[in-house]
Amino acid sequence: MTLDPRCAGDIACIDFAPDPEFEPLLEAARRLADNWARPRAATADAAGRARRLDAAELMPQWHAQACAAKHLFLLARTLAQGDAAGAWHELADAPAALLAPGLPSCTIALPRAAGVLVDHVAWLSTPAEADRPVAWPDAALRTLLGPTTLPAAQAPLIGLPAARSLHWPPGALCTGEAPVLAVLAHRAWAAFVDAQAALMLGLIDGVAERLVREAYAYARQRVSAGKPIAQHQAVALRLADLALNQQALSLYLHAAVEHPAAVGSADGPVQINVAHVSELAQRISRDALQVAAAHGYVEGLPFKRLFEQTRAFLSMLACACGGRIRGAMRRADLAAAAAS
Amino acid sequence: MKLDTQGLLDRIRREDPTSWHTVEDLLHHLPQWVMRADEQGDLDASFWIGRPVEALNRMNMPAEYGGLALTATALRRAVVFEIVGRVCAALPMAMPGPGLAMPPVHALGTEAQKREFFARFVGRDRPVWGAFAITEPQGGSDATALRTVARRDGDDYVLDGNKCFITGGRRADVVVVFATIDASKGRFGIRAFMVDQGTRGFAVDRCEDMMGLRASQLAALSLTECRLPATRMLGHDGRRGPFIDAFAGAQSAWDFMRPALAAGINGACRGVLDTAQRALDDGQAALSAAAFEAAQDELELLRARVHGSQLMALRAAWRYDAGERISADASMAKAHASTLAMEVAHRVAQMFPLQAAQRGHAFEKFYRDAKAFDILEGTGDMQRLMIARAYEGRPH
Numbered sequence: 001m002t003l004d005p006r007c008a009g010d011i012a013c014i015d016f017a018p019d020p021e022f023e024p025l026l027e028a029a030r031r032l033a034d035n036w037a038r039p040r041a042a043t044a045d046a047a048g049r050a051r052r053l054d055a056a057e058l059m060p061q062w063h064a065q066a067c068a069a070k071h072l073f074l075l076a077r078t079l080a081q082g083d084a085a086g087a088w089h090e091l092a093d094a095p096a097a098l099l100a101p102g103l104p105s106c107t108i109a110l111p112r113a114a115g116v117l118v119d120h121v122a123w124l125s126t127p128a129e130a131d132r133p134v135a136w137p138d139a140a141l142r143t144l145l146g147p148t149t150l151p152a153a154q155a156p157l158i159g160l161p162a163a164r165s166l167h168w169p170p171g172a173l174c175t176g177e178a179p180v181l182a183v184l185a186h187r188a189w190a191a192f193v194d195a196q197a198a199l200m201l202g203l204i205d206g207v208a209e210r211l212v213r214e215a216y217a218y219a220r221q222r223v224s225a226g227k228p229i230a231q232h233q234a235v236a237l238r239l240a241d242l243a244l245n246q247q248a249l250s251l252y253l254h255a256a257v258e259h260p261a262a263v264g265s266a267d268g269p270v271q272i273n274v275a276h277v278s279e280l281a282q283r284i285s286r287d288a289l290q291v292a293a294a295h296g297y298v299e300g301l302p303f304k305r306l307f308e309q310t311r312a313f314l315s316m317l318a319c320a321c322g323g324r325i326r327g328a329m330r331r332a333d334l335a336a337a338a339a340s
Numbered sequence: 341m342k343l344d345t346q347g348l349l350d351r352i353r354r355e356d357p358t359s360w361h362t363v364e365d366l367l368h369h370l371p372q373w374v375m376r377a378d379e380q381g382d383l384d385a386s387f388w389i390g391r392p393v394e395a396l397n398r399m400n401m402p403a404e405y406g407g408l409a410l411t412a413t414a415l416r417r418a419v420v421f422e423i424v425g426r427v428c429a430a431l432p433m434a435m436p437g438p439g440l441a442m443p444p445v446h447a448l449g450t451e452a453q454k455r456e457f458f459a460r461f462v463g464r465d466r467p468v469w470g471a472f473a474i475t476e477p478q479g480g481s482d483a484t485a486l487r488t489v490a491r492r493d494g495d496d497y498v499l500d501g502n503k504c505f506i507t508g509g510r511r512a513d514v515v516v517v518f519a520t521i522d523a524s525k526g527r528f529g530i531r532a533f534m535v536d537q538g539t540r541g542f543a544v545d546r547c548e549d550m551m552g553l554r555a556s557q558l559a560a561l562s563l564t565e566c567r568l569p570a571t572r573m574l575g576h577d578g579r580r581g582p583f584i585d586a587f588a589g590a591q592s593a594w595d596f597m598r599p600a601l602a603a604g605i606n607g608a609c610r611g612v613l614d615t616a617q618r619a620l621d622d623g624q625a626a627l628s629a630a631a632f633e634a635a636q637d638e639l640e641l642l643r644a645r646v647h648g649s650q651l652m653a654l655r656a657a658w659r660y661d662a663g664e665r666i667s668a669d670a671s672m673a674k675a676h677a678s679t680l681a682m683e684v685a686h687r688v689a690q691m692f693p694l695q696a697a698q699r700g701h702a703f704e705k706f707y708r709d710a711k712a713f714d715i716l717e718g719t720g721d722m723q724r725l726m727i728a729r730a731y732e733g734r735p736h
Contacts, residue, residue, distance in 0.1 A: 004402070004403055004412045004413050004661075006355075006403075006409070006412050006413055006416075007413045007415075007661040007662070009351065010348055010351070010413050010415045010416060010661065011415075011658065011661065011662070012342070013342060013344040013345070013347040013348040013351060013415075014342055014343060014344065014345065014348055014415050014654055014657075014658055015341065015342040015658065016341055016654075016655050016658050016659075216731055216732060216734075219732075220732060230728065230732050233725065236724070236725055236728035236729075237721065237724045237725070237728070239727075239728045239731065239732075240675070240723075240724030240725065240726075240727040240728040240731075241724065243672065243727050243728070243731050244672050244675060244676045244679075244724075244727065247652060247672055247676075248645075248648035248649060248651075248652055248676055249648065251648055251651035251652060251655060252644065252647060252648035252651060254341055255341060255343060255647070255651055258341050259341060259342075259343045273640055273641055273643075273644035275637070275641050275644075276641050276644035276645055276648075279641075280648075
């Protein structure tokens with residue numbers, strides 16, 4: 001059918017094409033991810049890799065252009081398709097670059113709720129990060145306090161053997177007499193939370209896409225009853241639902257980190273519903289592993305690792321975002337933050 | 341990514357205010373007719389008095405043959421169907437115009453056939469409908485296994501067979517009927533014919549008593565020694581010979597309509613969620629404070645799911661307008677929206693059990709309508725098989 005000439009104008013309003021200006025960095029990320037995904041690199045310790053993309057250095061510039069969350073999301077999504085642990089290590093420090101200029105490399109402890117006597121959480125993507133100072137925000141989110149020592153409560157993370165989960169019980173990190181490490185710029189903490197969420201969401205999205213690819217690849221080569229299991233209808237239906245859910249998740253996340261207005265109306269900013277993200281992502285990981293059945297359940301194929309990593313990143317997202325992000329991606333707020 | 345749907349609607353309004361008035365008129369008048377249309381299984385003839393019928397007839401038509409700016413692109417169809425769908429899921433399917441008959445005519449017809457077909461819908465002061473007839477009693481999902489035959493007899497073709505579940509089949513002035521000229525050739529023997537209502541040998545046997553989407557009207561048609569000039573075969577230029585891939589024409593219809601259909605379903609979901617929110621705020625759910633919070637969370641989660649579904653429909657439409665093949669995207673958008681609609685219907689019904697069982701209530705109606713989405717225009721199961729096959733073939 002001949003395309004109506006009005007299509008070109010309509011695409012100015014609704015357009016899913018990638019951003020050409022960001023494409024070179026994204027291409028570099030793809031090459032990195034491809035290297036990580038190759039079997040001989042699969043067991044390489046993420047801690048041994050030097051950071052390549054310098055995302056942390058680029059964050060202030062992206063923030064000024066109101067695209068920090070989007071770019072971090074896209075990078076995380078791309079890299080995670082190769083190796084999610086490597087992707088997280090590569091980008092873990094990027095959100096903190098928005099807190100204050102010249103802030104030394106440190107681990108940021110996140111309050112689980114508003115108020116003074118609250119518990120805090122943080123994560124180390126690699127053991128090397130244990131040597132860094134830990135900082136945390138004051139109750140008003142205007143200064144960064146620290147440093148403090150790592151807590152006694154440290155736990156390995158499911159699916160990320162080199163990583164650690166840190167927890168300080170309520171009152172352990174008090175604002176009282178703690179020294180000020182840095183004064184936060186206006187709305188810097190909100191920008192940091194947005195970026196942290198964008199990073200987690202990108203990792204979740206990238207792992208989901210990798211899971212779907214692996215499921216289809218497995219179903220093509222695994223033969224049962226004389227034909228690849230992809231040609232058995234029950235498996236084909238499951239594979240289709242995998243594709244459906246992954247596309248729905250990916251589009252939802254991308255729109256949420258990039259576009260503040262709800263689709264089809266001017267009702268206000270999109271709210272990233274963490275419960276929805278969680279439900280979809282875990283369904284994808286569950287169904288992808290199911291395609292590989294017992295072979296997916298044991299060490300060897302990537303399903304077990306990816307299933308566990310999905311769980312880890314979802315938990316981190318829930319902790320970092322308190323269940324819901326409201327108005328986190330308002331373009332006006334980002335512009336105001338950049339102007340301050 | 342750009343998602344300025346309001347900007348697109350503003351663009352349409354500026355470009356063609358007459359076109360836009362058609363939507364505004366529908367949005368203003370349809371709500372009063374929703375329940376009556378559901379009860380009667382049709383939009384009453386009196387609905388069309390005072391409506392912009394001349395414009396409505398030209399919806400979903402190519403611009404070069406007089407089509408409206410309102411539905412000139414897939415993106416426009418998606419955003420318009422979504423906002424109309426918020427009023428009622430069924431009524432967009434009852435609107436006049438060529439409907440699904442348009443794509444095969446446009447894809448397969450000769451220039452003379454296209455001009456003759458589309459002229460029926462231009463400058464008319466009464467509603468004019470087209471219909472698309474491929475499904476048969478023994479073959480729905482397996483559309484290539486047609487039993488309706490077209491036998492060549494001199495300069496004519498004689499059609500014999502039955503069609504069922506044909507949207508708007510009774511009200512259509514012209515029906516594009518798919519028949520086989522050689523069953524041994526499977527899909528390659530299929531051809532499409534334009535059949536006018538009233539043609540000798542063509543009959544509307546009945547309209548089905550549907551559970552939901554009642555105003556869309558599904559009809560059973562029969563063709564008994566139905567004689568047509570050979571020039572009524574789409575693509576027939578008077579000579580015997582060249583292969584006409586009519587099944588590709590049928591596929592073009594589904595690719596054309598599915599993004600808009602998915603958008604309409606998403607609109608219906610949004611409409612019912614908005615109604616549920618108002619009902620929740622008004623205390624109609626009779627919930628404790630804690631249960632109210634849980635219900636609020638549930639509505640927000642459903643809204644998030646609908647948002648993802650809306651994006652899938654928009655992206656399928658965007659790819660169609662970019663000239664890409666979108667069969668897999670169209671299937672994904674439609675399958676996802678259909679499954680979600682049933683989920684929304686169920687959860688809202690759980691939240692408002694009294695209302696969901698009252699005949700004539702919006703929640704009760706949506707519960708019946710939503711089930712149809714997973715069946716019409718390709719069942720969710722068949723969509724999924726197509727998606728799986730398409731993804732299997734993608735480079736990994």
